[in-house]
Amino acid sequence: QATDAKVILFCGVHFMAETAAMLCPDKTVLIPDLAAGCSLADMILPGQIRTWRAKHPEGVVVCYVNTSAAVKAECDYCVTSTNGVKVLEHIPAEKDILFVPDYYLGSYLKAKTKRKIHLWKGYCPAHAAILPEKVDELRAAHPEAEFLMHPECGCTTKQMHLADQVLSTEGMVQHVNRSPATEFIIATENGLLHRLRTQHPQKRFYPASEHASCHHMQRNTLEKAFMALVKMQPVVTVDPQIAERAIRPIQRMLDIT
Known part of the structure; x- marks a missing residue:
């Protein structure tokens, strides 16, 4: 949001570029490879959150930033691994919380906050x-x-x-x-x-492991980054109706932190 640049080349994975596009709707957001997804983000779908809400109408849904815009649109708060504790402590103690999608980050936050948290069984490979x-x-x-x-x-x-x-x-x-x-x-x-x-x-x-490599991140190469700037493609956009809802949990996070 702070940059004056009109074009942002996001050499990361798709949900990161989506978030940049929502926070900077007046800028062009590029990504070197549209296939650079996120296995963790793919482990939770919007409909699954709606199903949980139907069973827990007073519950609060907190999503890790590693989620699609469509999933964020179904959530109440968004968190990063840095500010998760602070955001969760802001939620009233009597509320049931669903944390998606990362089980291990959720377990860490549950231990740190001593809150009752329903953990989704997602993980980063x-x-x-x-x-x-x-x-x-x-x-x-x-x-x-x-x-x-x-x-x-x-x-x-x-x-x-x-x-x-x-x-x-x-x-x-x-x-x-x-x-x-x-x-x-x-x-x-x-x-x-x-x-x-x-x-x-x-x-x-x-x-800690020779196998801890993200093949999605590795799709971003110098050649692809160069061609994205030459062609000004591929552009990452988010449906305006989804973006309007997805920006709310992000803004709540920013307001707290």
Whole structure:
């Protein structure tokens, strides 16, 4: 929203570009590859939320930002991994809460807030590939390394208490910038390792799993980004009726945080 640019090239996945398009309706939002979706976002559909609401008419639906615009349009609040605790604590204590779609992030937020939360059984395949056994091996091999964990990780429920920090990806970057430590075990999608190693060549970073890679993100290549700018395609748009409803949970999040 803060940019003066008329065109935004979003080298991410589709729900990210959708959110940018809704927040910046006067700008052109491009994405290098329309097929860059999100397996986690695909695990919840608008109709499934409507079904839950029919059974819990007084309930509150909270969605992770990793959801489609159509799903956001059915929700009351949107959260990121950074502000989820703050948003949930804002909701009246007597309310039933459905959190979609990430089970592991929902479990983390449930533990942190002590709230009654119905958890959807969605997951990010890249983060779910990070298993406790591998983390145990790395911690034994690198006892001086700081252990940084993303709350989407499949090992979250078993090893959350062992992490030095539970952080979003951007939170990890900021923490490494400040930390005097020289070794880190990084439990998130492995694309972050390139950024960390580039910014801190003197430090060592160990992936919590060699398999924690998002094939959707990898669809975005330099060649596709270049061609998107040359052709000004593909453009990401959101149906105005859906956008009007989907922006409400996002705005509520922004108002709280």
